[in-house]
Amino acid sequence: MSQAAAVTRAEVCAVACAEAWRGDGEILASAFGTIPALGVRLARSTFAPDLVLTDGEAALVADTPPLATAPDDMVREAWLPYRKVFDVVWSGRRHVMMMASQIDVHGNQNISCVGDWHRPSAQLIGVRGSPGNTVHHTTSYWVPNHSPRVFVEAVDMVCGVGYDRAALTPGAARFHEIRVVVTNLAVLDFAGTERRLRLRSVHPGVEVADVIAATGCALEVPGHVPVSRRPTDDELALIRQVLDPGAARQAEVAS
Amino acid sequence: MTDKRAAVEDMVGELRPGMTVGFGGWGSRRKPMAAVRAIVRAGIGDLTVVSYGGPDVGLLCAAGLVRKVVFGFVTLDSIALDPHFRAARQQGLEAMEVDEGMFYLGLLAASQRLPFLPTRAGLGSDVMRVNPQLRTVVSPYDDGEELVAMPALRLDAAFVHCNRADRHGNGQFLGPDPYFDELFLGAAERRFLTAERLVDPGRLTDEGPLSSVLVHRMLTDAVAEVPGGAHFTSCDPDYGRDEAFQRLYAGAAADPERWGAFSERFVHTDEAGYRAAVAEERSP
Numbered sequence: 001m002s003q004a005a006a007v008t009r010a011e012v013c014a015v016a017c018a019e020a021w022r023g024d025g026e027i028l029a030s031a032f033g034t035i036p037a038l039g040v041r042l043a044r045s046t047f048a049p050d051l052v053l054t055d056g057e058a059a060l061v062a063d064t065p066p067l068a069t070a071p072d073d074m075v076r077e078a079w080l081p082y083r084k085v086f087d088v089v090w091s092g093r094r095h096v097m098m099m100a101s102q103i104d105v106h107g108n109q110n111i112s113c114v115g116d117w118h119r120p121s122a123q124l125i126g127v128r129g130s131p132g133n134t135v136h137h138t139t140s141y142w143v144p145n146h147s148p149r150v151f152v153e154a155v156d157m158v159c160g161v162g163y164d165r166a167a168l169t170p171g172a173a174r175f176h177e178i179r180v181v182v183t184n185l186a187v188l189d190f191a192g193t194e195r196r197l198r199l200r201s202v203h204p205g206v207e208v209a210d211v212i213a214a215t216g217c218a219l220e221v222p223g224h225v226p227v228s229r230r231p232t233d234d235e236l237a238l239i240r241q242v243l244d245p246g247a248a249r250q251a252e253v254a255s
Numbered sequence: 256m257t258d259k260r261a262a263v264e265d266m267v268g269e270l271r272p273g274m275t276v277g278f279g280g281w282g283s284r285r286k287p288m289a290a291v292r293a294i295v296r297a298g299i300g301d302l303t304v305v306s307y308g309g310p311d312v313g314l315l316c317a318a319g320l321v322r323k324v325v326f327g328f329v330t331l332d333s334i335a336l337d338p339h340f341r342a343a344r345q346q347g348l349e350a351m352e353v354d355e356g357m358f359y360l361g362l363l364a365a366s367q368r369l370p371f372l373p374t375r376a377g378l379g380s381d382v383m384r385v386n387p388q389l390r391t392v393v394s395p396y397d398d399g400e401e402l403v404a405m406p407a408l409r410l411d412a413a414f415v416h417c418n419r420a421d422r423h424g425n426g427q428f429l430g431p432d433p434y435f436d437e438l439f440l441g442a443a444e445r446r447f448l449t450a451e452r453l454v455d456p457g458r459l460t461d462e463g464p465l466s467s468v469l470v471h472r473m474l475t476d477a478v479a480e481v482p483g484g485a486h487f488t489s490c491d492p493d494y495g496r497d498e499a500f501q502r503l504y505a506g507a508a509a510d511p512e513r514w515g516a517f518s519e520r521f522v523h524t525d526e527a528g529y530r531a532a533v534a535e536e537r538s539p
Contacts, residue, residue: 058431071431081432082281086356090374112352113344117385123344125336126308126328131354132376158381165379171401172379 007230009184010035010249011239012203013144015231016182018043020140021095026050027137028060028085028094034252036097036142036182038067041243042235054080067244089129092175095138097182098130102155103141105197105217107178107190109134109160117157130159135172138179144252146183148216151197163195184253186211187228192220201228256456259424261477263526266447267293270412273322275303277362277408277443279415279436280488283309283332283496285428287416287449289484291315292529295522305408307355307434309488310504313339314522316348317514324348325408327355331505333498338508353382353405359435361408366441371404378403413443416485417470418493419459420450424475427459427468430491440474451493453480483530500533 017039021029029051031040044051044064055061055071062077080088088094101124102110109130115121133139139160143150158165166173180200181188187200198220202208208225231239239249267290270276276294280286291311294302300320306312308329315321317339329340344350353361360372373392383389383403392404415436417426426448428436440446448470454461459468484490487497487504507517520532 079431082434083359086359089356090376112381117352117381119347120345123336123341125330126326127352127354127380127382128328129355131378131380131382132356132374134380135375135378157385158379161379169379169401171375174375174400 007204007236008250009203009205010253011231011236012228013182013184013253014038014042014239014249015235016180016187016203016228017097017142018046020097020180020182021048021051024048024051024095024138026052026093028052028054028088030054030094030096032096032098033142033144034067034248035144038239038244038249040097041067042238045238045243046235058082064243066242067248068246089132089136092137094133094136095140095179096133097140097142098133098160100141100143100150100160102150102152103143103181104152104155104162106162106164106195107160107181107197108155108158108162108165109141110155110157112157112159114156127157127159131161134161134176134178135166136175138177140179141181143181143183146185146211146214148214151215151217153217163190167195185214188219194220196220198222199225201226203228204230256423258422259472259475259478260422260453261479263290263293263449263479263481264297266290266414266477266479267297267299269445270294270297270299272299272301274299274411275305275409277305277410277413277439278311279413279434279439280309280311280485281307281432281434282328282330283488283501285416285430285434285485285490286311286488287414287484288314288486288488289481289526290414290416290447290449292522295320305410307358308337308340310337310501313337313504316340316343317508317518318522322349323351325351325353325358327353327358331501333496334501334505338505342508351386353377353386354380357382357403357405358408359438360405362435362438362442364405364407365409366438369407371406373402374405375402377405408442410439410443412445412447413439414447414449415439415470416449416481416490418451418490419454419462420448420470420478421454421456421459422478423456424448424470424472424478425456425459425468426450426470426475426478427463429463429467429493433469437469437474440470446474446476448475448478449481449484450478451482451484451490453478481526486533500536503536
């Protein structure tokens with residue numbers, strides 16, 4: 001059996017995440033979640049060598065460290081404490097892939113709370129940098145559990161700004177781009193004329209109907225939906241032997 | 256030169272109910288926890304707490320001392336959410352929730368005595384909806400761009416914990432990230448610094464470069480040596496986060512009885528009592 005025949009869903013997701021940064025050049029690539037962290041390393045190891053990565057603390061790293069590398073074992077190339085992260089965010093030289101507790105048809109994202117903000121039924125982490133990120137530089141999202149609970153008609157608290165909100169506020173639209181939403185089932189985007197949630201590709205083994213059933217809001221489905229690309233043999237070797245030998249990816253998306 | 260050494264209890268003694276108090280650090284990192292525990296013991300309530308939030312916010316919420324929290328996030332890092340803060344918010348605790356970059360500009364504006372600083376952060380988001388007091392400004396230049404006017408976050412008092420300091424109130428951060436601590440001091444009327452260790456004036460460069468001395472004495476009203484003063488949060492490179500103790504803190508939120516026992520043992524005791532209780536907890 002060839003190596004490619006045994007490709008896992010997590011590995012397909014890692015490649016889909018890596019593709020998000022294709023063509024970005026020399027910008028700060030920030031990744032939240034295990035598979036985005038793997039994806040950004042894969043991109044930098046292959047087609048996006050100029051991407052700038054952090055050690056997760058206060059430094060930029062010169063090498064492409066495998067997942068689970070301790071910051072002290074990384075090769076540091078520059079200092080980037082939190083205060084300087086804001087300089088980068090506001091300069092636009094960044095593409096972040098964040099997670100989302102809720103995301104809606106326009107790409108609004110919520111990580112703040114569920115229910116009425118004044119007395120939430122579930123308090124989450126808070127808006128963090130989502131409002132600023134989304135109006136200053138490219139943003140993508142990673143959803144490891146594609147479900148109607150995550151994809152909702154309208155989010156309870158708009159943290160990351162979606163296309164409808166951006167259209168109403170010129171200052172928010174100027175540098176706004178939501179490039180892709182990568183999930184455990186599919187890749188979604190907002191590249192249609194209406195700037196609404198659209199199915200870009202389904203992962204191997206996933207039916208379009210599965211994605212529609214797992215999406216709690218309207219989903220634009222083109223006449224032909226391609227299958228997400230599989231990792232090449234070289235990419236698989238990088239993922240399995242170099243970047244994630246501990247297979248942390250499999251804990252985030254089972255297959 | 257003024258000797259600003261003081262006891263943490265004396266610093267806290269300057270607080271009054273209803274004050275707006277800022278805390279340095281970030282999440283569960285280099286939080287002035289000894290000062291937070293002293294505030295809980297003193298029972299000073301009705302506070303507006305301004306923080307890149309971690310267990311400082313959680314502990315004060317659990318003690319019922321918080322009227323309002325100003326935050327962009329509250330997290331324990333290795334534990335995503337602080338259960339005490341969650342419970343308080345889910346019972347309707349008043350809040351001002353802003354983007355973490357807006358928060359930075361609010362501190363910067365206050366430290367520069369400006370009414371606001373402009374930013375795009377917040378535009379189009381529900382930060383504008385849930386904080387109806389926030390206003391926008393239009394650029395007076397040809398671009399005419401509309402921007403959020405992030406208001407100054409003025410503080411009645413601020414507490415910061417650093418690695419080293421001297422008796423005049425110069426303070427040094429030896430870890431990789433100074434966070435926004437000197438801005439908390441700059442934004443405050445009364446500025447309180449605690450340090451892992453006090454060294455003689457002029458000796459701060461023994462352990463780190465001059466560029467790591469970000470707190471100069473014009474930013475400090477009082478300073479105290481409090482070894483372990485950030486425990487159980489991290490204080491790199493002096494010590495990392497005490498993960499086991501943090502789990503104990505978070506787990507105690509499960510029911511009032513457990514929290515009462517935790518609080519009695521670890522909060523309602525002086526600094527020596529705290530250290531002894533932590534040591535006892537660590538021993539098998």
